[in-house]
Amino acid sequence: MTIFITSFQSLISRNILGTPLLSFLKSNNVQVVLLVPQKKKDFFEEEFREFEVVVESIDTKLQWQDKFLRYLFLTALKTRTLDIKRETEMKGSGKWLKVIIRNSSIGRKMLRWLNAILTPRNTFKDSFQKYNPDLVFSTDAQNEIDVRLLLDAKRNGVSTIGMVRSWDNLTAKGVIRVIPDLLAVHNEILKEEAITLHGIPEERIKIIGIPHYDRYFQGSHSSREEFMKRIGANPQKKLILFAPTGDRYIGENTVDKEVLEILDKNIGEEYQILVRFPPADTVSGLDGRENNSRFIFDRPSRRFKVLKNTELTKEEDAHLVDSIYWSDLIIAGPSTLCVDAAVFNKPIVLVGFDGYEKRPYYQGIRRYYDYNHFDPILKSGGVKLAENAEALAKSVKAYLQNPFLDEQGRRAIVRQECWNTDGKATERLANSLISALK
Numbered sequence: 001m002t003i004f005i006t007s008f009q010s011l012i013s014r015n016i017l018g019t020p021l022l023s024f025l026k027s028n029n030v031q032v033v034l035l036v037p038q039k040k041k042d043f044f045e046e047e048f049r050e051f052e053v054v055v056e057s058i059d060t061k062l063q064w065q066d067k068f069l070r071y072l073f074l075t076a077l078k079t080r081t082l083d084i085k086r087e088t089e090m091k092g093s094g095k096w097l098k099v100i101i102r103n104s105s106i107g108r109k110m111l112r113w114l115n116a117i118l119t120p121r122n123t124f125k126d127s128f129q130k131y132n133p134d135l136v137f138s139t140d141a142q143n144e145i146d147v148r149l150l151l152d153a154k155r156n157g158v159s160t161i162g163m164v165r166s167w168d169n170l171t172a173k174g175v176i177r178v179i180p181d182l183l184a185v186h187n188e189i190l191k192e193e194a195i196t197l198h199g200i201p202e203e204r205i206k207i208i209g210i211p212h213y214d215r216y217f218q219g220s221h222s223s224r225e226e227f228m229k230r231i232g233a234n235p236q237k238k239l240i241l242f243a244p245t246g247d248r249y250i251g252e253n254t255v256d257k258e259v260l261e262i263l264d265k266n267i268g269e270e271y272q273i274l275v276r277f278p279p280a281d282t283v284s285g286l287d288g289r290e291n292n293s294r295f296i297f298d299r300p301s302r303r304f305k306v307l308k309n310t311e312l313t314k315e316e317d318a319h320l321v322d323s324i325y326w327s328d329l330i331i332a333g334p335s336t337l338c339v340d341a342a343v344f345n346k347p348i349v350l351v352g353f354d355g356y357e358k359r360p361y362y363q364g365i366r367r368y369y370d371y372n373h374f375d376p377i378l379k380s381g382g383v384k385l386a387e388n389a390e391a392l393a394k395s396v397k398a399y400l401q402n403p404f405l406d407e408q409g410r411r412a413i414v415r416q417e418c419w420n421t422d423g424k425a426t427e428r429l430a431n432s433l434i435s436a437l438k
């Protein structure tokens with residue numbers, strides 16, 4: 001039995017392939033063919049060699065049809081997230097199609113018909129002929145190259161399983177262009193969005209949890225002594241983790257540097273601040289800084305010339321786990337780190353202001369917390385959203401004084417986002433794939 005598994009989006013290597021999934025499949029005599037970008041073939045061959053996978057490199061250059069269809073499917077989805085993006089990233093365009101389609105079933109059918117006609121064909125023609133797969137597993141059903149594969153699979157009569165890659169995808173990435181035979185999602189929130197926003201039949205959706213978090217629930221981490229030595233920290237001091245938002249999300253980014261200055265002024269000398277850079281981004285004002293007795297700057301691997309192509313190894317992912325686990329408090333911008341922190345019951349303060357500068361709403365950080373996927377987080381009561389410097393200082397001091405504050409809210413975040421804490425999300429995913437092969 002042969003299965004195609006895609007990894008065209010950065011960090012799929014960590015979130016899916018870095019779990020025990022490949023081991024499950026290998027033990028069931030399933031031949032895995034990884035479909036990856038040409039420029040990353042060497043990485044995947046080295047990282048997953050032990051599982052005896054075959055790595056096929058694919059030309060992932062987008063054609064005009066891919067870009068045009070992406071635009072159409074983005075503009076056709078009416079969510080608060082995309083309303084904000086239409087005013088920012090999309091520079092005001094696309095409002096007309098949102099009004100015409102309005103998340104209607106007829107509108108979606110029209111778009112999917114057009115998608116089947118226009119999407120470039122035969123990207124995977126040679127791969128299908130060479131391996132004759134029994135199943136296609138699209139790890140990111142909204143990725144343009146995954147869309148090509150799903151359509152090619154249907155034309156070749158091959159069963160398909162797709163997955164929603166991340167918590168914001170169904171409200172931020174446009175209408176799902178190809179409905180797979182089965183859609184795997186992390187939780188009830190995504191299931192409901194798949195049904196109401198994308199018209200996916202309920203019987204074709206399966207909730208599995210978050211495979212990447214299995215290791216979190218299984219309690220795998222280094223000792224504090226080992227971790228503090230690795231990062232060059234003083235083991236006699238407590239640790240605060242600060243995750244800057246990064247330059248991709250803030251134009252002319254002075255915010256992260258100024259937020260760090262505010263933290264420095266309001267945190268006692270008994271604390272060190274571990275500054276973890278975004279894996280696929282730069283941070284203006286902090287990039288050239290060196291470690292000292294107060295700050296430790298943690299920069300993930302830069303093995304790829306283009307930062308957005310960054311992939312993390314198992315060792316680098318384990319380092320992130322240690323960073324969260326051994327921190328007394330997490331401070332971050334609008335990222336999934338708030339869920340990571342909740343899993344480990346770590347208090348977290350979200351930065352919802354622009355440092356010392358006041359920016360217009362559509363240019364500032366605050367708008368990101370109005371995205372749909374942040375609703376459950378803010379309503380949970382498990383985080384504090386600091387909307388100015390005073391609120392940041394107050395929230396930090398409150399959590400350092402009482403780390404159990406808002407603990408019930410953090411548990412609510414875990415229930416909502418992770419769905420199940422049994423550490424068996426990967427096993428459920430593997431079982432779904434194996435069942436589809438029989």
